Amino acid sequence: MTIDDSNAFNKHLTPKMNIPQTSSKSSLILIVDDDMFMRKILVRYLERERYRVVEAANGMEALKIYQEFQPDVILLDAMMPVLDGFECCLQLQHLPNGDHTPVLIITALEDRESVDRAYEVGASDYVTKPIHWAVLRQRVRHLIEQSCLRQQLEAANQELQRLVSIDGLTQVANRRCLDEYLDQECKRASREQIPISLVLCDIDFFKNYNDNYGHQEGDRCLQEVAQAISKSTNRPADLVARYGGEEFVIVLPNTNAQGAMNVAIRATEMMRSLKLPHSHSKVAPYVTISCGVATLLASQEFEPTALLKAADRALYKAKAEGRNCVR
Numbered sequence: 001m002t003i004d005d006s007n008a009f010n011k012h013l014t015p016k017m018n019i020p021q022t023s024s025k026s027s028l029i030l031i032v033d034d035d036m037f038m039r040k041i042l043v044r045y046l047e048r049e050r051y052r053v054v055e056a057a058n059g060m061e062a063l064k065i066y067q068e069f070q071p072d073v074i075l076l077d078a079m080m081p082v083l084d085g086f087e088c089c090l091q092l093q094h095l096p097n098g099d100h101t102p103v104l105i106i107t108a109l110e111d112r113e114s115v116d117r118a119y120e121v122g123a124s125d126y127v128t129k130p131i132h133w134a135v136l137r138q139r140v141r142h143l144i145e146q147s148c149l150r151q152q153l154e155a156a157n158q159e160l161q162r163l164v165s166i167d168g169l170t171q172v173a174n175r176r177c178l179d180e181y182l183d184q185e186c187k188r189a190s191r192e193q194i195p196i197s198l199v200l201c202d203i204d205f206f207k208n209y210n211d212n213y214g215h216q217e218g219d220r221c222l223q224e225v226a227q228a229i230s231k232s233t234n235r236p237a238d239l240v241a242r243y244g245g246e247e248f249v250i251v252l253p254n255t256n257a258q259g260a261m262n263v264a265i266r267a268t269e270m271m272r273s274l275k276l277p278h279s280h281s282k283v284a285p286y287v288t289i290s291c292g293v294a295t296l297l298a299s300q301e302f303e304p305t306a307l308l309k310a311a312d313r314a315l316y317k318a319k320a321e322g323r324n325c326v327r
Contacts, residue, residue, distance in 0.1 A: 027144050028052045030071035032062040032088065033106070034080040042075060045133065046140070059083025063091060071101065073143050076123075078107030078114065090121040100150060102143035106131065167242040169219055170226035178241035178249055182304040185253045190302035197260030197295040199250040200311035201229055201267060204288045204323045206246035208280040221276060221287060222246065228274055229289075232267035249311075257295040264291040264326040272324075288324040290315060 029051050033039045036057070043053050054069050056062035060083045066074070074092070078085040085105055092098040102124040107114065110128050118126045124146075125139050165177035173181070182198075189196040203209070203225055210218040222242075229248050230240045239251040250267070252260050268289055276287040292315025296307050318327040 026052075027073065028054065028069060028071045029140070030054050030056060030062065030065060030069065030074045032056045032059065032074065032080070032085065033077040034058055035077070038077070045136075049137065049140075051140075059085065059088030059091075062088055063095070066092065066098070066101070067095060070097065072147055073140060074101060074103045075140075076103055076105050078105050078109055078118070086117055086121050089118075089123055093122045100147075102147055104139055104143060106136075167226075170223055170242050172226045172230060172248070173239055173241035175242065175244060178239070178243065178251070179304070181239050181241075182251055182307070185251060186296070186302040186304050186307065189253065189296065193298040194254045195256045195295055195297050196302070196307065197252040197255040197257065197293065198307045198311045199252065199260055199264045199267065200243065200292045200294075200308070200315045201225075201248040201250070201264075201289045202291075202315055202319070203246040204283055204290055205278070205281045209278055209287065212280045224274060224276055225271065225287065225289065228270040229267045232263055232270050238263075249308075255295070257293065260293045260295055261326060264293050267291060268324065268326060283322065283324045290318040290323045291326045292316070292318055293326060 029046055031039055031042045031046070031053060032055075033042070034057055039055050039057075043055065046053050054065055054071065056065045058080050062074070062076070063083075065071075076085045076089060080088075083091075085107065089103050089105065092101065092103065099122065103122060104125045104127065105118045105123045106127050106129065107118075108129040109115075115126055124143055127136055127139060165173055167174040185196055188194075203221070206218070206221070209221060213221075225246075226240070226242065226248060229250065233240060233250060233252075237253045239249075241249045241251070243249045250263060252263060255263075268291060271287065271289045272284075274287070277285065278287045279285060281288065292311045292313065294307055294310035294314055296302055296310075300306075314327045318325050321327065
C-alpha cells in the first residue's frame with residue numbers, strides 16, 4: 001500500500017458507517033495476510049465497522065486459528081509463504097463447517113487463471129489490491145448476510161426435520177421415525193454382528209381410562225407415560241417412539257436380552273412411581289404398563305418385522321399373565 005493509499009484509507013474512515021448492529025456486532029472475521037502492515041490496516045478498518053477480528057500471518061496459522069475461533073468470514077491473501085491462500089482455502093473445505101464459511105480472497109493478481117482458481121478452491125468472492133474500501137465493505141457485509149441466511153435456513157430445516165419425526169401429542173418419536181430408525185439399526189446390527197433389542201409397552205386398560213376420565217385426561221395420561229418411558233433409557237442411541245394408540249416402543253441398539261429386560265423393568269417402575277389415578281383398572285388403582293421384550297442375536301435374521309412380532313408376542317404373554325409386568 002502506498003502513502004497515498006493509506007491517506008485515502010484514513011480519510012475514508014472519518015465518517016461513521018451505517019452498518020446494522022444485528023449484522024456486524026457479533027460477527028468475527030479472520031484476516032490472513034503475511035504483510036503485517038496490510039493486516040493492521042484491515043484490522044483497523046473492520047474494527048471501525050464494529051466487527052470482531054482475529055489475525056493470521058500465513059495459511060498454516062490460519063487453519064489452526066479457524067479451528068479455534070470458527071470465524072464467520074475469512075479475508076485471505078492469495079500470495080503467502082508457507083501455505084498460500086489458494087491451498088489454504090482448499091484445505092479449509094475439509095475442516096468441520098469449513099465449506100460453509102465464506103472466504104474472500106484479497107490479492108494483487110487479476111489474471112483470468114488466478115480468478116478462476118480462487119473460485120475453484122472454494123472462495124466465495126474475490127477483491128484485488130489496492131483495495132477499494134467501499135467495495136470491500138459491501139462484499140464483507142454481503143457475505144455475512146449470506147452466512148446468516150444459510151444458518152437460519154439450516155436451523156429451519158433441522159426444526160422441520162424434528163417436527164416431521166416427533167409425535168405431536170407425546171413429543172417422542174413418531175411411527176415414521178421409528179420405522180426408519182429400526183430399519184437403520186437392524187442393518188447396522190447385521191453388519192456388525194451385534195444384538196439389537198426392542199421393548200413394546202402398552203398402557204393397561206387404557207380404554208377404560210379414556211371412557212371414564214375423558215379424552216383430554218387420556219391425552220395427558222399418554223404424555224405422562226411417554227415421559228416416564230423416556231426416563232427409563234440412558235443412552236443417546238436408545239429411541240422411544242409412539243407405536244400407535246396407547247402403545248410405545250423402545251429401540252435398544254447393541255443391547256442383549258438382559259439389558260433390554262432391565263430397561264423394561266425400569267419403565268414399569270417409573271410408571272408405578274407416578275401413581276396416576278386409574279380407578280377403572282383391574283390390576284392397580286393407578287396407571288400401569290405391560291412390556292414385551294425381544295432381542296435379535298447375531299445368529300438370527302435382522303428384520304425389523306421379526307423383532308416387532310417377537311416383542312408383540314411377549315407383550316401378549318404379559319397381558320395374559322395379569323398385566324403390569326415384563327415378559
